[in-house]
Amino acid sequence: MDYHTLTESDFFRFVSQNTEAADIRAAYDEFSQTIFRSYVEAGNPHRLLFALIYAEVELQSLHDTLSDGKDGAAAYLKKALALVRRMLENLQTQVPPLSAAQKSDIQPPPFRWTGSLVELIEVIYALDEMGCINDGQNDIKELTAFFGSQLGLEIKDSHCYNAYTDMKRRKSESRTYFLDKMRERLNLRMQRDDAKERARR
Known part of the structure:
Protein backbone atom coordinates (compact mmCIF):
# COMPACT_ATOMS: atom_id res chain seq x y z
CA MET A 1 0.00 0.00 0.00
CA ALA A 101 14.31 -5.44 13.18
CA GLN A 102 17.94 -6.06 14.05
CA LYS A 103 20.42 -7.24 11.45
CA SER A 104 20.77 -10.49 13.37
CA ASP A 105 17.07 -11.18 12.72
CA ILE A 106 17.49 -10.91 8.96
CA GLN A 107 18.79 -14.17 7.62
CA PRO A 108 20.90 -14.00 4.47
CA PRO A 109 19.85 -16.33 1.65
CA PRO A 110 21.46 -19.77 1.95
CA PHE A 111 22.88 -19.46 -1.56
CA ARG A 112 24.28 -16.43 -3.32
CA TRP A 113 25.24 -15.84 -6.92
CA THR A 114 28.99 -15.46 -7.32
CA GLY A 115 29.08 -15.24 -11.10
CA SER A 116 28.56 -12.04 -13.06
CA LEU A 117 25.16 -10.39 -13.32
CA VAL A 118 25.14 -10.80 -17.10
CA GLU A 119 25.66 -14.55 -16.69
CA LEU A 120 22.68 -14.82 -14.37
CA ILE A 121 20.50 -12.76 -16.72
CA GLU A 122 21.51 -15.09 -19.55
CA VAL A 123 20.32 -18.10 -17.55
CA ILE A 124 17.06 -16.41 -16.55
CA TYR A 125 16.19 -15.43 -20.12
CA ALA A 126 16.99 -18.97 -21.29
CA LEU A 127 14.77 -20.55 -18.64
CA ASP A 128 11.97 -18.17 -19.52
CA GLU A 129 12.32 -18.86 -23.24
CA MET A 130 12.25 -22.62 -22.62
CA GLY A 131 9.02 -22.26 -20.66
CA CYS A 132 10.52 -23.99 -17.63
CA ILE A 133 8.91 -21.59 -15.15
CA ASN A 134 5.13 -21.07 -15.20
CA ASP A 135 5.11 -22.39 -18.78
CA GLY A 136 6.95 -19.25 -19.85
CA GLN A 137 4.04 -16.99 -18.83
CA ASN A 138 6.20 -14.57 -16.87
CA ASP A 139 7.05 -10.91 -16.67
CA ILE A 140 10.83 -10.92 -17.07
CA LYS A 141 11.20 -8.11 -14.52
CA GLU A 142 9.37 -10.12 -11.86
CA LEU A 143 11.34 -13.23 -12.77
CA THR A 144 14.71 -11.50 -12.41
CA ALA A 145 13.59 -9.88 -9.15
CA PHE A 146 12.65 -13.32 -7.81
CA PHE A 147 15.99 -14.89 -8.73
CA GLY A 148 17.80 -11.88 -7.29
CA SER A 149 15.94 -12.18 -3.98
CA GLN A 150 16.79 -15.88 -3.76
CA LEU A 151 20.46 -15.37 -4.58
CA GLY A 152 21.24 -12.22 -2.60
CA LEU A 153 21.17 -9.75 -5.51
CA GLU A 154 19.20 -6.62 -6.24
CA ILE A 155 18.51 -6.70 -9.97
CA LYS A 156 17.01 -3.45 -11.20
CA ASP A 157 14.97 -3.28 -14.39
CA SER A 158 17.74 -1.31 -16.10
CA HIS A 159 20.28 -4.03 -15.19
CA CYS A 160 18.08 -6.67 -16.75
CA TYR A 161 17.46 -4.89 -20.04
CA ASN A 162 21.02 -3.57 -20.36
CA ALA A 163 22.44 -7.06 -19.84
CA TYR A 164 20.10 -8.53 -22.45
CA THR A 165 20.99 -5.74 -24.89
CA ASP A 166 24.69 -6.44 -24.34
CA MET A 167 24.10 -10.12 -25.10
CA LYS A 168 22.35 -9.28 -28.34
CA ARG A 169 25.29 -7.10 -29.41
CA ARG A 170 27.81 -9.94 -29.13
CA LYS A 171 29.60 -10.61 -32.41
CA SER A 172 30.35 -14.34 -32.06
CA GLU A 173 28.36 -16.98 -33.91
CA SER A 174 26.88 -18.02 -30.56
CA ARG A 175 25.89 -15.12 -28.34
CA THR A 176 25.12 -17.31 -25.31
CA TYR A 177 28.63 -17.35 -23.83
CA PHE A 178 27.67 -18.56 -20.37
CA LEU A 179 25.18 -21.20 -21.50
CA ASP A 180 27.76 -22.55 -23.93
CA LYS A 181 30.34 -22.71 -21.13
CA MET A 182 27.83 -24.46 -18.87
CA ARG A 183 27.13 -27.09 -21.54
CA GLU A 184 30.84 -27.64 -22.08
CA ARG A 185 31.66 -27.90 -18.37
CA LEU A 186 28.78 -30.25 -17.63
CA ASN A 187 29.76 -32.57 -20.49
CA LEU A 188 33.37 -32.59 -19.20
CA ARG A 189 32.17 -33.48 -15.71
CA MET A 190 30.16 -36.43 -17.02
CA GLN A 191 33.17 -37.57 -19.05
CA ARG A 192 35.35 -37.48 -15.91
CA ASP A 193 32.73 -39.43 -13.99
CA ASP A 194 32.58 -42.02 -16.78
CA ALA A 195 36.38 -42.35 -16.68
CA LYS A 196 36.33 -42.88 -12.88
CA GLU A 197 33.66 -45.56 -13.20
CA ARG A 198 35.68 -47.38 -15.87
CA ALA A 199 38.80 -47.20 -13.68
CA ARG A 200 36.95 -48.87 -10.77
CA ARG A 201 35.93 -51.86 -12.86
Whole structure:
Protein backbone atom coordinates (compact mmCIF):
# COMPACT_ATOMS: atom_id res chain seq x y z
CA MET A 1 0.00 0.00 0.00
CA ASP A 2 1.44 3.36 -1.04
CA TYR A 3 1.49 5.96 1.74
CA HIS A 4 -0.59 8.43 -0.31
CA THR A 5 -3.24 5.93 -1.45
CA LEU A 6 -5.80 7.26 1.03
CA THR A 7 -5.10 10.91 0.33
CA GLU A 8 -5.60 10.43 -3.41
CA SER A 9 -9.12 9.07 -2.95
CA ASP A 10 -12.35 10.73 -4.10
CA PHE A 11 -13.16 11.38 -0.46
CA PHE A 12 -10.16 13.66 -0.02
CA ARG A 13 -11.05 15.48 -3.20
CA PHE A 14 -14.61 16.03 -2.00
CA VAL A 15 -13.71 17.28 1.49
CA SER A 16 -11.08 19.62 0.11
CA GLN A 17 -13.80 21.13 -2.09
CA ASN A 18 -16.30 21.23 0.80
CA THR A 19 -18.81 19.14 -1.17
CA GLU A 20 -22.37 18.64 0.08
CA ALA A 21 -23.20 15.49 2.06
CA ALA A 22 -25.27 13.92 -0.72
CA ASP A 23 -22.18 13.77 -2.92
CA ILE A 24 -19.68 12.75 -0.26
CA ARG A 25 -21.43 9.86 1.50
CA ALA A 26 -20.44 7.20 -1.06
CA ALA A 27 -16.87 8.51 -1.18
CA TYR A 28 -16.63 8.28 2.60
CA ASP A 29 -17.92 4.70 2.56
CA GLU A 30 -15.34 3.77 -0.08
CA PHE A 31 -12.61 5.51 1.94
CA SER A 32 -13.60 3.50 5.04
CA GLN A 33 -13.71 0.24 3.12
CA THR A 34 -10.22 0.89 1.75
CA ILE A 35 -8.91 1.28 5.30
CA PHE A 36 -10.64 -1.86 6.59
CA ARG A 37 -9.59 -3.94 3.58
CA SER A 38 -5.99 -2.73 3.85
CA TYR A 39 -5.97 -3.56 7.55
CA VAL A 40 -7.18 -7.12 6.97
CA GLU A 41 -4.91 -7.73 3.98
CA ALA A 42 -1.84 -5.86 5.25
CA GLY A 43 1.16 -7.85 4.07
CA ASN A 44 3.42 -5.08 5.33
CA PRO A 45 1.74 -3.37 8.31
CA HIS A 46 4.35 -0.61 8.33
CA ARG A 47 3.09 0.61 4.95
CA LEU A 48 -0.48 0.81 6.25
CA LEU A 49 0.79 2.57 9.37
CA PHE A 50 2.60 5.20 7.28
CA ALA A 51 -0.47 5.67 5.06
CA LEU A 52 -2.70 6.22 8.10
CA ILE A 53 -0.26 8.66 9.70
CA TYR A 54 -0.04 10.63 6.46
CA ALA A 55 -3.83 10.61 6.09
CA GLU A 56 -4.29 11.81 9.68
CA VAL A 57 -1.99 14.79 9.11
CA GLU A 58 -3.78 15.73 5.88
CA LEU A 59 -7.24 15.28 7.43
CA GLN A 60 -6.27 17.43 10.40
CA SER A 61 -5.00 20.12 8.06
CA LEU A 62 -8.26 20.08 6.12
CA HIS A 63 -10.25 20.11 9.36
CA ASP A 64 -8.42 23.22 10.51
CA THR A 65 -9.34 25.06 7.32
CA LEU A 66 -13.00 24.00 7.06
CA SER A 67 -15.74 25.70 9.01
CA ASP A 68 -17.35 23.52 11.64
CA GLY A 69 -20.75 22.12 10.73
CA LYS A 70 -23.10 19.18 11.13
CA ASP A 71 -23.62 18.66 7.40
CA GLY A 72 -21.47 18.47 4.30
CA ALA A 73 -17.76 17.89 4.16
CA ALA A 74 -17.01 19.04 7.72
CA ALA A 75 -19.15 16.32 9.29
CA TYR A 76 -17.67 13.54 7.17
CA LEU A 77 -14.20 14.94 7.73
CA LYS A 78 -14.66 14.55 11.49
CA LYS A 79 -15.83 10.98 11.03
CA ALA A 80 -12.89 10.13 8.78
CA LEU A 81 -10.41 11.70 11.19
CA ALA A 82 -11.89 9.72 14.09
CA LEU A 83 -11.75 6.51 12.07
CA VAL A 84 -8.13 7.02 11.04
CA ARG A 85 -7.10 7.79 14.61
CA ARG A 86 -8.91 4.74 15.97
CA MET A 87 -7.26 2.51 13.37
CA LEU A 88 -3.88 4.05 14.19
CA GLU A 89 -4.33 3.34 17.89
CA ASN A 90 -5.19 -0.27 17.14
CA LEU A 91 -2.44 -0.77 14.57
CA GLN A 92 0.33 0.80 16.65
CA THR A 93 -0.17 -1.82 19.36
CA GLN A 94 0.48 -4.58 16.80
CA VAL A 95 3.31 -3.22 14.65
CA PRO A 96 6.82 -3.37 16.13
CA PRO A 97 9.03 -0.33 15.52
CA LEU A 98 11.30 -0.56 12.52
CA SER A 99 14.30 -0.31 14.82
CA ALA A 100 13.27 -3.64 16.34
CA ALA A 101 14.31 -5.44 13.18
CA GLN A 102 17.94 -6.06 14.05
CA LYS A 103 20.42 -7.24 11.45
CA SER A 104 20.77 -10.49 13.37
CA ASP A 105 17.07 -11.18 12.72
CA ILE A 106 17.49 -10.91 8.96
CA GLN A 107 18.79 -14.17 7.62
CA PRO A 108 20.90 -14.00 4.47
CA PRO A 109 19.85 -16.33 1.65
CA PRO A 110 21.46 -19.77 1.95
CA PHE A 111 22.88 -19.46 -1.56
CA ARG A 112 24.28 -16.43 -3.32
CA TRP A 113 25.24 -15.84 -6.92
CA THR A 114 28.99 -15.46 -7.32
CA GLY A 115 29.08 -15.24 -11.10
CA SER A 116 28.56 -12.04 -13.06
CA LEU A 117 25.16 -10.39 -13.32
CA VAL A 118 25.14 -10.80 -17.10
CA GLU A 119 25.66 -14.55 -16.69
CA LEU A 120 22.68 -14.82 -14.37
CA ILE A 121 20.50 -12.76 -16.72
CA GLU A 122 21.51 -15.09 -19.55
CA VAL A 123 20.32 -18.10 -17.55
CA ILE A 124 17.06 -16.41 -16.55
CA TYR A 125 16.19 -15.43 -20.12
CA ALA A 126 16.99 -18.97 -21.29
CA LEU A 127 14.77 -20.55 -18.64
CA ASP A 128 11.97 -18.17 -19.52
CA GLU A 129 12.32 -18.86 -23.24
CA MET A 130 12.25 -22.62 -22.62
CA GLY A 131 9.02 -22.26 -20.66
CA CYS A 132 10.52 -23.99 -17.63
CA ILE A 133 8.91 -21.59 -15.15
CA ASN A 134 5.13 -21.07 -15.20
CA ASP A 135 5.11 -22.39 -18.78
CA GLY A 136 6.95 -19.25 -19.85
CA GLN A 137 4.04 -16.99 -18.83
CA ASN A 138 6.20 -14.57 -16.87
CA ASP A 139 7.05 -10.91 -16.67
CA ILE A 140 10.83 -10.92 -17.07
CA LYS A 141 11.20 -8.11 -14.52
CA GLU A 142 9.37 -10.12 -11.86
CA LEU A 143 11.34 -13.23 -12.77
CA THR A 144 14.71 -11.50 -12.41
CA ALA A 145 13.59 -9.88 -9.15
CA PHE A 146 12.65 -13.32 -7.81
CA PHE A 147 15.99 -14.89 -8.73
CA GLY A 148 17.80 -11.88 -7.29
CA SER A 149 15.94 -12.18 -3.98
CA GLN A 150 16.79 -15.88 -3.76
CA LEU A 151 20.46 -15.37 -4.58
CA GLY A 152 21.24 -12.22 -2.60
CA LEU A 153 21.17 -9.75 -5.51
CA GLU A 154 19.20 -6.62 -6.24
CA ILE A 155 18.51 -6.70 -9.97
CA LYS A 156 17.01 -3.45 -11.20
CA ASP A 157 14.97 -3.28 -14.39
CA SER A 158 17.74 -1.31 -16.10
CA HIS A 159 20.28 -4.03 -15.19
CA CYS A 160 18.08 -6.67 -16.75
CA TYR A 161 17.46 -4.89 -20.04
CA ASN A 162 21.02 -3.57 -20.36
CA ALA A 163 22.44 -7.06 -19.84
CA TYR A 164 20.10 -8.53 -22.45
CA THR A 165 20.99 -5.74 -24.89
CA ASP A 166 24.69 -6.44 -24.34
CA MET A 167 24.10 -10.12 -25.10
CA LYS A 168 22.35 -9.28 -28.34
CA ARG A 169 25.29 -7.10 -29.41
CA ARG A 170 27.81 -9.94 -29.13
CA LYS A 171 29.60 -10.61 -32.41
CA SER A 172 30.35 -14.34 -32.06
CA GLU A 173 28.36 -16.98 -33.91
CA SER A 174 26.88 -18.02 -30.56
CA ARG A 175 25.89 -15.12 -28.34
CA THR A 176 25.12 -17.31 -25.31
CA TYR A 177 28.63 -17.35 -23.83
CA PHE A 178 27.67 -18.56 -20.37
CA LEU A 179 25.18 -21.20 -21.50
CA ASP A 180 27.76 -22.55 -23.93
CA LYS A 181 30.34 -22.71 -21.13
CA MET A 182 27.83 -24.46 -18.87
CA ARG A 183 27.13 -27.09 -21.54
CA GLU A 184 30.84 -27.64 -22.08
CA ARG A 185 31.66 -27.90 -18.37
CA LEU A 186 28.78 -30.25 -17.63
CA ASN A 187 29.76 -32.57 -20.49
CA LEU A 188 33.37 -32.59 -19.20
CA ARG A 189 32.17 -33.48 -15.71
CA MET A 190 30.16 -36.43 -17.02
CA GLN A 191 33.17 -37.57 -19.05
CA ARG A 192 35.35 -37.48 -15.91
CA ASP A 193 32.73 -39.43 -13.99
CA ASP A 194 32.58 -42.02 -16.78
CA ALA A 195 36.38 -42.35 -16.68
CA LYS A 196 36.33 -42.88 -12.88
CA GLU A 197 33.66 -45.56 -13.20
CA ARG A 198 35.68 -47.38 -15.87
CA ALA A 199 38.80 -47.20 -13.68
CA ARG A 200 36.95 -48.87 -10.77
CA ARG A 201 35.93 -51.86 -12.86
